[in-house]
Amino acid sequence: MQLDVLEQKLVNAARKHPPGDHVPYAFEKRIMARLAEVGIPDGWFLWSRALWRAAVPCLLLVIFSGLWSSNSMNAANTVDFSQQLENTVLAELNQNLENSW
Amino acid sequence: MEKTDQDYINAVLGGDAQSFEPLVVRYQPRIFATARRYARKESEVEDIVQEIWLKAFSKLGTFRGDAPFEHWLMRLAVRTCYDFLRGHQRNRESSFTELSEPETDWLDRFAADPEKAPEDEDAARMLINRLMDQLSPPARLVIQLLEIEEKSVKEIAALTGWSVPLVKVRAFRARAEMKKCLSRLARDKYV
Numbered sequence: 001m002q003l004d005v006l007e008q009k010l011v012n013a014a015r016k017h018p019p020g021d022h023v024p025y026a027f028e029k030r031i032m033a034r035l036a037e038v039g040i041p042d043g044w045f046l047w048s049r050a051l052w053r054a055a056v057p058c059l060l061l062v063i064f065s066g067l068w069s070s071n072s073m074n075a076a077n078t079v080d081f082s083q084q085l086e087n088t089v090l091a092e093l094n095q096n097l098e099n100s101w
Numbered sequence: 102m103e104k105t106d107q108d109y110i111n112a113v114l115g116g117d118a119q120s121f122e123p124l125v126v127r128y129q130p131r132i133f134a135t136a137r138r139y140a141r142k143e144s145e146v147e148d149i150v151q152e153i154w155l156k157a158f159s160k161l162g163t164f165r166g167d168a169p170f171e172h173w174l175m176r177l178a179v180r181t182c183y184d185f186l187r188g189h190q191r192n193r194e195s196s197f198t199e200l201s202e203p204e205t206d207w208l209d210r211f212a213a214d215p216e217k218a219p220e221d222e223d224a225a226r227m228l229i230n231r232l233m234d235q236l237s238p239p240a241r242l243v244i245q246l247l248e249i250e251e252k253s254v255k256e257i258a259a260l261t262g263w264s265v266p267l268v269k270v271r272a273f274r275a276r277a278e279m280k281k282c283l284s285r286l287a288r289d290k291y292v
Contacts, residue, residue, distance in 0.1 A: 003283045005215050010232060013225035014249045019137035021130035024147065028125040031154045035118060038155060 106170040113161055121158055128171065129154075132178055138245055139182040141230065145189075153181045172259075179242070179260045186238035200290070204228050208290055235282050240275035247272055 104123070112120035129150065136149040156177055164173050200208070203224035211218035218225070233241055246252045246260065254272070258265045 002215060003280065003287065006211060006287075007279060007283055009211070009215065009218065009220050010225060010229040011248050012220040013222075014229045014233075015251075016221050017226040019134050021134035023129050023133055027129060027147070027150070028122055031125050031129075031151060032119070032122050034151060034155065035121065035158050038159070 107166060110161060110164060110166075110170065113158075118158075121161075124157075124170070125154055128174055131171075132174070135175070135178045136182060138249075139186055139241075141234070145185070149182060149185050152185075153178045156181060176260055176262070179246075180262065183238060183242050183261065186241060190238055200231075201227065204231070205290070208286075232279070232282055232286070236275065236278055239271050240278040243268070243271045243275040244279060247275075 106124060106127075109120045109124050113124075132150050132153055133146065136146045136153070140146045140149055153174075157174055160177070164170065201224075203222075204227050207218050207222060207224035207228065233244065236244060242261065243257065246257045247254070252260070254265055254268050257263070257268045261268070263271070
C-alpha cells in the first residue's frame with residue numbers, strides 16, 4: 001500500500017471536512033451563569049485574598065523569630081562557647097606570660 | 102456605533118461582568134469549531150468550550166490589547182485543547198482492528214487503485230479521525246495545525262507557546278508517528 005499517498009489523501013479529507021461551528025442553544029447563558037458562580041475577578045478581592053493567605057506564614061515567622069531572639073538573650077547571659085575555646089587554646093600562653101612577670 | 106472588543110473588555114475589567122456576554126456570542130462559533138478538532142464527544146466539546154471561557158474571563162486582566170482579542174482567545178483555546186488531549190491520552194485506541202464497513206471498503210478501494218478512493222467521502226474523514234485519535238497529544242496538535250489547518254511554524258509557535266525550534270522538532274516526530282500509525286493500519290488490515 002502506498003502509505004505516502006494514503007496519508008496525503010486522509011489529510012486532504014480532513015481539510016475538506018472542517019468541523020462544524022454550530023453552538024448549542026443559549027450556550028452563552030450557561031457560560032454567564034457559570035461565571036456568576038465563579039465571581040468577578042475584582043482587584044481588591046485578589047489583594048485581600050493574597051493578604052489573608054500570607055497571614056498564617058507571617059504569624060509563624062513572628063513566633064519563630066520571638067523564640068529565636070529569646071533563646072539568644074538567654075545564651076548571652078551564659079559564657080560564650082567561643083570564648084571558652086579561646087581561653088582553653090591560649091591557656092598555656094597566658095600561664096607563660098604570668099610566669100614571665 | 103457598534104462597540105469594539107476593547108470596549109467590552111474595559112467594561113468587564115471595570116466590574117460589569119455582563120459585558121462579557123457579547124464577546125462570548127461573537128466568538129463562540131470559532132471556539133466550538135476549534136474544540137471539535139480535538140474532542141469527538143459533544144459533551145467533551147462543551148466542557149472544553151466552557152473551560153476556555155472561564156479561563157478567558159479570569160485572565161482578561163492579562164490581555165494587553167497590542168494584538169486583537171481574537172488572537173489572544175485562540176491561543177488560550179489551543180492551549181486548553183492541548184491540556185484536554187494530555188489529560189485524556191490514556192483513552193487513545195490502540196489498534197485499527199475495529200474499522201467500520203465503510204472505512205474497510207474505502208481502504209480496499211484505495212489498495213486496489215488510489216484514484217478510486219475519493220477524499221470527500223465520510224469514510225475518509227472517519228479514518229483520519231481514527232488516525233488522529235491514536236497520535237500522542239503533541240503529535241496530534243502539530244499535525245492538526247501544520248498539516249490540516251496549514252499554519253506556518255511561526256503561527257504554531259505563537260499559538261502553542263512553544264519555541265520555533267521545538268515546533269520543528271515536534272513536527273518531525275509527529276510525521277514519523279503518523280507514518281508509524283499508517284503502517285500499523287496497513288499491517289492490521291492486510292497482514
